[in-house]
Amino acid sequence: MATAQLTASSISVSARTLSSFEGLRASNVKFASFKPAGGFALSQRPFRCLVVKAATVVAPKYTSIKPLGDRVLVKIKTVEEKSEGGILLPSSAQTKPQAGEVVGVGEGKSIGKTKLDISVKTGARVVYSKYAGTEVEFDGSSHLILKEDDIIGILETDDIKDLKPLNDRVFIKVAEAEEKTAGGLLLTEATKEKPSIGTVIAVGPGPLDEEGNRKALSVAPGSTVLYSKYAGNDFKGSDGANYIALKASDVMAILS
Numbered sequence: 164m165a166t167a168q169l170t171a172s173s174i175s176v177s178a179r180t181l182s183s184f185e186g187l188r189a190s191n192v193k194f195a196s197f198k199p200a201g202g203f204a205l206s207q208r209p210f211r212c213l214v215v216k217a218a219t220v221v222a223p224k225y226t227s228i229k230p231l232g233d234r235v236l237v238k239i240k241t242v243e244e245k246s247e248g249g250i251l252l253p254s255s256a257q258t259k260p261q262a263g264e265v266v267g268v269g270e271g272k273s274i275g276k277t278k279l280d281i282s283v284k285t286g287a288r289v290v291y292s293k294y295a296g297t298e299v300e301f302d303g304s305s306h307l308i309l310k311e312d313d314i315i316g317i318l319e320t321d322d323i324k325d326l327k328p329l330n331d332r333v334f335i336k337v338a339e340a341e342e343k344t345a346g347g348l349l350l351t352e353a354t355k356e357k358p359s360i361g362t363v364i365a366v367g368p369g370p371l372d373e374e375g376n377r378k379a380l381s382v383a384p385g386s387t388v389l390y391s392k393y394a395g396n397d398f399k400g401s402d403g404a405n406y407i408a409l410k411a412s413d414v415m416a417i418l419s
Contacts, residue, residue: 179285228267228301228307235283236267237291239298239305261396262290262318263307276371281311282329285335288318290326290408293396304414305415315408316367323398323406328367333382333414335361335390337397337405359392380411387418 230236240262265288268281283289296309316328328334339359363386369377382388395409 228299228306228308230267230269232269232341233272233281233311234308234310235265235268235281235314237263237287237289237296237307237309238266239263239307261293261398262288263290271415274371274375276376277332277373279371279375283311283317284312286405290315290318290323290396290398310356316365322401324364324400324402325406326365326398326406326408328365328408330367331370331411332367333363333380333388333411335407335409336364337407338363359390360387361390362387364406366411382411382414382417388414389418390414390415 200310228236265283265285268283268285271278271280273279291307291309292315295313296307299308312330314329315332316326316334318326324336326334332408363382363384365384366380366382369379372378390407390409391413395407395411396405398408400406
């Protein structure tokens with residue numbers, strides 16, 4: 164009957180084959196005794212082997228970020244830490260910023276055979292959709308990489324009512340909510356029906372077709388419109404009025 168033979172050389176790991184790894188140290192490993200069917204036993208003689216220790220990976224310091232395609236890199240505006248009345252806000256109550264400065268743009272995108280450049284330029288202050296993009300920490304500040312289509316508009320002043328919508332976006336001043344029911348009962352803030360009627364303040368230049376031409380929107384500034392109740396992004400103006408920016412496809416009807 165053939166006998167099995169186990170030697171240290173048959174299971175040892177050569178340090179030469181692992182010379183490219185760092186953090187290696189030698190240690191003694193003991194194997195427990197056991198008796199195979201042949202009757203022989205392994206001794207508890209220690210074998211010399213190598214143990215690999217995991218090392219901490221430190222990310223390199225990058226000096227620049229270049230967005231690709233129709234993506235834009237935005238430096239996020241600092242979160243407000245105080246309310247308008249000067250009360251300090253906890254992190255849970257701080258408003259997630261929706262504005263920032265464009266610090267980098269991609270090379271644009273292609274529609275059909277037409278190559279289109281990004282419509283926003285470096286240095287522009289923009290307002291974007293609340294949950295758009297991917298946030299990254301860079302150069303000691305928070306930045307956002309997002310698609311150009313996630314940018315709602317350009318803000319040329321400090322007041323949201325002066326927003327200049329992009330592409331197929333419509334900017335609307337929301338009608339005030341009803342204070343009373345039809346029967347004359349006063350409504351609390353919690354029970355007031357969210358209004359879905361407002362006056363168009365500004366519109367974007369329209370979407371692009373496959374030849375790179377703009378298609379004008381069917382609504383114009385000054386129109387009173389009915390829009391989808393939970394569409395768009397809400398804003399509060401310095402005048403105390405409520406505003407909403409949404410896509411033209413979310414406008415359901417013009418009222419007159």
